[in-house]
Structures are given as C-alpha cells and as structure tokens.
Amino acid sequence: GAVVSQHPSWVICxxxxxxxxxxxxxxxxxxxxxWYRQFPxxxxxxxxxxxxxxxxxxxxxxxxxxxxxxxxxxxxSTLTVTxxxxxxxxxxxxxxxxxxxxxxxLFFGSGTQLSVL
Amino acid sequence: xxxxxxxxxxxxxxxxxxxxNCTYTDSSSTYLYWYKQEPGAGLQLLTYIFSNMDMKQDQxxxxxLNKKDKHLSLRIADTQTGDSAIYFCxxxxxxxxxxxxxxxxxxxxxx
Numbered sequence: 001g002a003v004v005s006q007h008p009s010w011v012i013c014x015x016x017x018x019x020x021x022x023x024x025x026x027x028x029x030x031x032x033x034x035w036y037r038q039f040p041x042x043x044x045x046x047x048x049x050x051x052x053x054x055x056x057x058x059x060x061x062x063x064x065x066x067x068x069x070x071x072x073x074x075x076x077s078t079l080t081v082t083x084x085x086x087x088x089x090x091x092x093x094x095x096x097x098x099x100x101x102x103x104x105x106l107f108f109g110s111g112t113q114l115s116v117l
Numbered sequence: 118x119x120x121x122x123x124x125x126x127x128x129x130x131x132x133x134x135x136x137x138n139c140t141y142t143d144s145s146s147t148y149l150y151w152y153k154q155e156p157g158a159g160l161q162l163l164t165y166i167f168s169n170m171d172m173k174q175d176q177x178x179x180x181x182l183n184k185k186d187k188h189l190s191l192r193i194a195d196t197q198t199g200d201s202a203i204y205f206c207x208x209x210x211x212x213x214x215x216x217x218x219x220x221x222x223x224x225x226x227x228x
Contacts, residue, residue, distance in 0.1 A: 004159065034215070041125060043205070044160075044218040093159060106216065108152075108159030 003027055004096050006109025013084055014117055021079045021112045023094030029074035030096035035067070038091040038111070050077045084116045121219035123206055128225045135193040137222045139206030142187065146208035149182060150216065151191045154203045163191075163204075193224075201226045 003026040013019050023033055031052050036044040048058045048069050056069035066088075068080040077096075081088055092112045098105035120142040129135045141149070147168045152160040166173045166180045166189075173180045179192040193200055206219040 006159070009157070036218075041220070043121070043220045046215055046217070049215065095160070106162065108161070110157060110159045 004030075004094065004107045004109045006094050006112055008112055009110065010113040010115070012115045012117065015085055016083055019081045019084055019114060021081075021092055021094070021114075023077045023079070023096065023109050025075045025096045025098075025107070028096075028098045030077075030098065031074060032097045033071060033077040034095045034097075034106075035069060035077075035079050036093045036095070038093060044093060047079075081114065084114070086116045089114055089116045121206055121208055121217055123204075123219040123222045125220065126223050126225070128227060129196050130227050131196060131198055133196055135191075135196045135200070135224055135226075137191045137193075137204050137206075137224065139189040139191075139219050140187055141189065141206070141208050141219075143208065143210070143217075144184075144187065145210055147211055148209045149180075149189050150205075150207040150209075151178075151180065151189075152205040152207060152218075154205065154221070156202075160205060196224075196226050198226045198228055200224060 005024045007022045033050040035047045037047050038044045046059050047062045048056045050056045050069045050071040052071045052074050058064045071077040094109045095106050123139045150165040151163045153163050154160045164175050164178055166182050177194045181190045203221045203223050205221045207216045209216045
C-alpha cells in the first residue's frame with residue numbers, strides 16, 4: 001500500500017530554536033498534504049492544509065508565522081516550528097492524499113514527537 | 118462547528134466482540150470513517166461509510182450508522198490481541214473535504 005514517511009520520529013530541542021519536520025509520499029504523488037497536532041488523550045487537530053506549489057491554508061487559531069509549511073514538490077511537505085517553546089511540545093502527524101484521490105486515499109505518517117525544553 | 122466524541126477506553130477479552138461508539142454533531146457529514154492507530158505509528162483507514170447507508174460489513178468489521186441520532190459504531194468480531202490500538206472515528210462533508218477526528222478510543226484486548 002501507499003506509504004508516507006515522516007521524519008524525524010522524535011526530536012528534543014531547546015526553547016527558542018527551530019525544528020523542521022519532513023513528510024514524504026514514497027510511492028505516489030500528493031498534491032495535498034495535511035498537518036495535524038495531537039495532544040495526549042485528545043483528538044488530532046488539523047493545523048493546516050498544504051497544497052503543492054501554493055501557500056498553505058491554516059486553520060483558525062494556528063499561527064502561520066510560527067508553523068511554517070512548505071510543499072515544494074509533489075512528494076515532500078515540511079513543517080517548521082519556529083522559535084519553539086515548551087507549549088509547542090506535542091505529537092505532530094502529517095497525511096497525504098493520493099493525487100486525484102478522495103479521502104479514502106488519505107495516508108498518514110507515523111508522527112513526530114516534539115519535546116521543547 | 119464539527120464535534121466528534123468517543124469514549125476513551127474499552128477493554129474486552131480475546132475472542133469476544135468489541136463495540137466502539139462515536140457521536141458527531143454535524144448533520145451535513147457525508148463520509149464517516151474509522152481509523153486505527155497502533156503505538157508509534159500513523160493512522161490506518163479501516164473502513165468508511167456514506168451517510169446514506171445504515172450498515173457496512175467488511176470481514177470482522179461491521180459499521181452501523183444511525184443518522185437520526187448521529188451515532189456511529191464499529192463492531193469487531195472475534196477480537197484478537199493484534200486489534201489492541203486506538204480507534205478514531207472521523208467525519209467529512211465530502212470526499213475532498215477536511216477530515217475531523219474524534220478523541221480516539223483505546224481498545225485493550227485481554228488474552
């Protein structure tokens with residue numbers, strides 16, 4: 001089946017530094033990728049929708065200057081958490097939709113656990 | 118806005134049936150999904166149902182939809198230890214629309 005690779009799996013960083021998370025579709029082209037944030041015992045919260053070659057669409061309440069999204073190719077989207085603070089510590093998950101596919105063809109990465117000290 | 122709720126935890130014995138319940142608030146939801154998340158892994162789509170259907174069966178999985186009550190359930194027959202995971206209910210208004218997830222139900226299967 002389709003595979004979405006997310007890297008790194010976990011990262012620990014100091015407060016004030018920036019962290020980049022990569023999401024790659026390995027065997028399909030993804031015109032649309034999604035970035036979610038998941039808190040313990042809570043649901044996945046959609047942060048933004050990333051479309052290849054255009055600006056990301058952010059959900060209400062998500063700071064676009066804080067969470068920079070780049071979707072430069074059909075197989076790669078990146079999320080950069082800028083000037084990270086302890087409250088940014090969370091589990092971040094990306095998903096990618098197979099080009100032309102509907103939500104049945106939505107595949108998820110394995111997530112990135114971010115801990116900000 | 119959309120709101121999808123689930124109970125947080127369910128424990129069953131191996132071989133028994135598991136029933137995971139979900140309620141949603143948006144009556145315009147047209148697709149309803151069940152995802153499975155194993156530890157340290159991403160979400161895997163198990164099955165989905167259109168809002169004009171009452172039931173969908175796929176091997177050991179049975180999805181029931183009560184659109185009037187906005188209630189969705191997932192029944193796993195002959196539950197195995199490998200079914201232990203977190204199960205997310207989700208909805209969307211269309212095949213290309215954003216997917217809204219529930220809080221997830223952690224299923225523990227006791228050998």
